[in-house]
Every structure is written in structure tokens, then in C-alpha cells.
Amino acid sequence: MSIMSNSRSRSSWCGLWPGSFNMETELTIRGKSFGGIFGSSAKPRSLRVQPSDEDVEDLLPSNISGKPSGTVLPYVGVACLGAMLFGYHLGVVNGSLEYLAKDLGITQNTVIQGWIVSALLAGATVGSFTGGALADKFGRTRTFQLDAIPLAIGGFLCATAQSVQTMIIGRLLAGIGIGVTSAIVPLYISEISPTEIRGALGSVNQLFICIGILAALLAGLPLVGNPIWWRTMFGITVVPSVLLALGMTISPESPRWLFQQGKISEAEKAVKTLYGKERVALVMHDLTAASEGSSEPEAGWFDLFSSRYRKVVSVGATLFLLQQLAGINAVVYYSTSVFRSAGITSDVAASALVGASNVFGTIVAWRLIRDRLPTKSNLRRRQIDISDSLCPFCSIKDETASHLFFECSKIQHLWWESQSWIGTSGAYPINPRHHFLQHNIGMKGGKIYKRWKCWWVALNWSIWQQRNKVIFMNAPFNGSKLLEDALFVAWTWFRAMEENFTIHFNFWSSNLPAGFQ
Known part of the structure; x- marks a missing residue:
């Protein structure tokens, strides 16, 4: 299996497709062995990266300046x-x-x-x-x-x-x-x-x-x-x-x-x-x-109740319903009357205090959910003592979520290979949402769409697990094991979700383009 990326002029690209390089990628997948860039000894297929003029990491775009x-x-x-x-x-x-x-x-x-x-x-x-x-x-x-x-x-x-x-x-x-x-x-x-x-x-x-x-x-x-x-x-x-x-x-x-x-x-x-x-x-x-x-295609109101969206809509609607049933509206509209009935003299001031606590709670919640992924850059921003902020895989650029999961030179090839499995091509965005959608071109639901979603989550999960092993267990980066773990997780999910999916893992993983169709 090959992925060819012909050289382009550096000024012509705006996503993550490298400019000014030639690359031929072949990934070994035979049973549970994966080779190529990960240094496998498997011979039938290998992965070769041959930059024309520059190191692989230099192929990634530097931060583009602009207005703050x-x-x-x-x-x-x-x-x-x-x-x-x-x-x-x-x-x-x-x-x-x-x-x-x-x-x-x-x-x-x-x-x-x-x-x-x-x-x-x-x-x-x-x-x-x-x-x-x-x-x-x-x-x-x-x-x-x-x-x-x-x-x-x-x-x-x-x-x-x-x-x-x-x-x-x-x-x-x-x-x-x-x-x-x-x-x-x-x-x-x-x-x-x-x-x-x-x-x-x-x-x-x-x-x-x-x-x-x-x-x-x-x-x-x-x-x-x-x-x-x-x-x-x-x-x-x-x-x-x-x-x-x-x-x-x-x-x-x-x-x-x-x-x-x-x-x-x-x-x-x-x-x-x-x-x-x-x-x-x-x-x-x-x-x-x-x-x-x-x-x-354009979606109508009744599509919200289709099998594709029913679970998501139900969860979101239930959360809002529970929020309303908690009685917050009664507090917003009638707290002054309630405080007055309770004998509190400064009823309006008491209501203002309730409003202040509402603002305080929102700020606390905002801070709790903001940038919670414990990447090195986030840890350093929270003044947690770490030796460095570099990516544990390549040790060249700072570890941010976009770099760790999508930009790193040791990770990009996995995503490029994934594109060939589902038959898509094009630019390589690093924004997680755009990255998912980029591989979603042409998929209108159905089995391939569901399998791609599972693989996207499985690979990101396995990248995070590999990252933790490198940092906390001083383990060397093992791309072969990373890919094997991701494929096994995806295969397990397919077995659980699809009634007729009974293919053995070794057979399924040996022909992945067919395995994602």
C-alpha cells in the first residue's frame, strides 16, 4: 500500500501538506506486525521517508504570524x-x-x-x-x-x-x-x-x-x-x-x-x-x-429524530430539561419574593447576592473546562514543574494538543495511511474538528462513516496512551505498538457494535482498506 505526495512549492500550501519534498510511504501490516517508519524488521513492506532537501520535522509549518x-x-x-x-x-x-x-x-x-x-x-x-x-x-x-x-x-x-x-x-x-x-x-x-x-x-x-x-x-x-x-x-x-x-x-x-x-x-x-x-x-x-x-444534504427538523442523531439530541435535550427542572428559572424570576416571604429585610440585595454567585459559578466552571488536557504546555502554564515542554515523541517542538495528535512527524504518517484506508485525499488540517471532517468527505453515514469515527477516536486514544508511557515510564516511542493498539481497539468496537462483524483480528488487519468498507 503506498501513499505518494509529490512536491509542491512552499508558498502554495496552507494546511499541513508539506511543501518541497518527495515522500513515498508504505506501511507493513501483516498479522499483528507493523513496520516501516517504526523500524520493524518485516520485509514484505516497509515505510520509507525520503525528504528531498530538509529534515522531516522541517516539513511542518512554523507558526504563521498575524494580528494578536x-x-x-x-x-x-x-x-x-x-x-x-x-x-x-x-x-x-x-x-x-x-x-x-x-x-x-x-x-x-x-x-x-x-x-x-x-x-x-x-x-x-x-x-x-x-x-x-x-x-x-x-x-x-x-x-x-x-x-x-x-x-x-x-x-x-x-x-x-x-x-x-x-x-x-x-x-x-x-x-x-x-x-x-x-x-x-x-x-x-x-x-x-x-x-x-x-x-x-x-x-x-x-x-x-x-x-x-x-x-x-x-x-x-x-x-x-x-x-x-x-x-x-x-x-x-x-x-x-x-x-x-x-x-x-x-x-x-x-x-x-x-x-x-x-x-x-x-x-x-x-x-x-x-x-x-x-x-x-x-x-x-x-x-x-x-x-x-x-x-x-440539507437536514430537516425530522432528521433530528433519525437513528443517526437521536442519541445526541436526546442527551442534549435531557440536560437542558434537567437544568430547567432544577428550578433555576424560579430563582431568577421570583427570588426577591421568596426572600421577602422568608422574612429577609434586604430582599433585593439578597437576590443580587444570588446573581453574584451565579456569575462566580460560571467563571469557576469556565476555568475548570478550559484547556484541561494535561499537555506539557498546559502544565507549564499552570506553573507545574516539568523538565521541558517539548513533544515526548520528536523532542523538537512544544507539546500542544494539535502537535501531539496531528503535527508530530512520528504521528503524521499514521493519519496519511488512514486516508488511504477510507479513500480520501487532500490537505491535512491540524484543527481537530477540521481534521475529522477532512476524512469525512463523501461519507453520508453508513458503515464506513461509523468505522471511521471509531478509528479516529481509537488512534487519538492510543497516541495519548503512548505519550504517557514515554513520559511516566521512560519507555521508548514504539510506533508499531501504537498502531497495533489503535487497530485492536477499533476492531473491538466493531465487534461490539456490528452484529455480523465476526472477522478475526489478524485477517481484518491484514487488509485494512477492505476492513473499513
Whole structure:
């Protein structure tokens, strides 16, 4: 089995296909023996790496310079105004409900009070269903600007309401607005964030929702001395709504959306604004690879209940359901009334303390899940004493997740070989998601798709196991054993998942292209 990679000019590649080299790769697979680059003595097949002018490790691209990652933070901050408005509109009714009920003459009518509270959620339901469609049709920034209209009008109507009807209409409009933001804020942030800080920014949306709830609870502190302050609390929301619309006029559109619309030149301009001109080619290449890797037919709502997605959707929906059944909504909407009923004098202040604990918990959770993989670079960042930060396999570059699993010269050949098993070819991205999708080209579900997913996980798991043996047991790198372990794990999973899969491991592993079909 061979994989040929002809030389290309160095300036022409933007992924991880090396430039300016010739490589012929053959991997020995006979029973449980794997050779080639791993130094096996097996003769029928061998793996030979013959760089033309440079060492193998030099074939990997060096870090491409560009604008600092922090240059996207102002645009992320503008988008987070939508998340903060989401949280503010959720919590603003907490402290103000009693006072607006007196002002509107519905103190004794708890049903109408409940309608005022729940009207926001009714509108949010509509907005959440339409937000994604609007973002796909008009673009992310234009949708933000359109979304600012119901947010501003809703806040204004609530602040000036002289009747229950006006108040409910205002809450409905505000609900539509926050429903749309719930869909497009995390979408926009993920699409403009550079890969190196995308994980860190992934939780910013939730953090600003909690900050918005806290701001609403703090805004209620003057209510005791000024009963009509509740109107100001609602009116305040007009300001960030206008700022959101204005901010999006100077924010770049999502490069991914522009690319999907075929606006290549505009996408390159957006990338240049976000990351600098040095990274335009690299980002555009990643967008191309991702679009090719995820080229599947349009999915409808009923597809969510198909066998392919049923488990994932069920787990996600159950988690959200349990979150709601835990009673957090009752705390957000009625904690002031609960504290008052419990005899706590400073009921609004107590609610503000609950909001502060919510923000604190979000920050703690964010820190717990951020960069938890204990690679050497992460350990050094946490000031854990280690001898060096180099990759334990090649001892040339720093050990990061992308390098360890995908870039290292002793690992790349395994992935190249895997491409031949499933019949794909193309650039070699190091972003884990893009890397998976790159090998997913042309697979529309079915057996080959499931087997590839198992192999992808099995190989990464085996790489991590080999890494731990090298570091903690001073074992030498053994690529043959690594590949054997990964294949055995994948074969075991196939046996467990596929009823008719009864092939012996030695026979299966001796003809892997057929074994993955």
C-alpha cells in the first residue's frame, strides 16, 4: 500500500501538506506486525521517508504570524451585548414585579403577573426558532442589527407602559429579541474567534448572560426608596440595544458565512480585519476544507429524530430539561419574593447576592473546562514543574494538543495511511474538528462513516496512551505498538457494535482498506 505526495512549492500550501519534498510511504501490516517508519524488521513492506532537501520535522509549518488573538475581543464584546441583554431581560422582572404590579393595579392578580413574566419566554420561543434562519439568510451582523429593533422597542414599551396590555406586548417583543440573540451570539463568536482562543471564548456567552442577570438584580437596589424606579430599569435596556446595532455596523461579517455565500473576496477582507493579512490564506484554506468535509444534504427538523442523531439530541435535550427542572428559572424570576416571604429585610440585595454567585459559578466552571488536557504546555502554564515542554515523541517542538495528535512527524504518517484506508485525499488540517471532517468527505453515514469515527477516536486514544508511557515510564516511542493498539481497539468496537462483524483480528488487519468498507 503506498501513499505518494509529490512536491509542491512552499508558498502554495496552507494546511499541513508539506511543501518541497518527495515522500513515498508504505506501511507493513501483516498479522499483528507493523513496520516501516517504526523500524520493524518485516520485509514484505516497509515505510520509507525520503525528504528531498530538509529534515522531516522541517516539513511542518512554523507558526504563521498575524494580528494578536486579542484583536477579535472588541467584536466579541459587541456581540456579548446581546447575551447581556438576554440575561438582563430575564432578571429585570425579579425585583421590579411587586412595584410594577402596584403601578399597573394588578397587585392581587397573580395570574396577570405570571403572564407578564412568561410573555418574555413566549417571545423567546419564537425568536429562538427564527434566529438561525435569519442569520443564514441575512448574515450574522445584519441579523444583530435587525434584532436590536424588537429589543429596543420592547424595552421602551415596558418602561412607558400604562396598561397591562402594553406591558405584555413589550415583554413579547423583548422576548423575540433575546430569542434571536440566544441563537446568533454563540454562533458569531465561534465563527470569528481564532482557533487558539476559541475554546476560551466559547463560554463567554453564558458568562455575559449571568452578568446581565446580576446587573438586573443590582439595578433593583434603588426600588425601596423610589417605587417608580422600575420604569428606569426597563428603559435602561434601550441603550445597549442601540449600541449593539451601532457596534455591528463596524464589526466584520462572519468569514464562514461569507464563504458559504460564495463571497470569497469579502470573506478574505473579513479574515484580514480579524486576524491580519498573514493568515488570510490559512483561514481560507481551513474554510475550504471544512466545507468539503461537511458537504451533506440539507437536514430537516425530522432528521433530528433519525437513528443517526437521536442519541445526541436526546442527551442534549435531557440536560437542558434537567437544568430547567432544577428550578433555576424560579430563582431568577421570583427570588426577591421568596426572600421577602422568608422574612429577609434586604430582599433585593439578597437576590443580587444570588446573581453574584451565579456569575462566580460560571467563571469557576469556565476555568475548570478550559484547556484541561494535561499537555506539557498546559502544565507549564499552570506553573507545574516539568523538565521541558517539548513533544515526548520528536523532542523538537512544544507539546500542544494539535502537535501531539496531528503535527508530530512520528504521528503524521499514521493519519496519511488512514486516508488511504477510507479513500480520501487532500490537505491535512491540524484543527481537530477540521481534521475529522477532512476524512469525512463523501461519507453520508453508513458503515464506513461509523468505522471511521471509531478509528479516529481509537488512534487519538492510543497516541495519548503512548505519550504517557514515554513520559511516566521512560519507555521508548514504539510506533508499531501504537498502531497495533489503535487497530485492536477499533476492531473491538466493531465487534461490539456490528452484529455480523465476526472477522478475526489478524485477517481484518491484514487488509485494512477492505476492513473499513
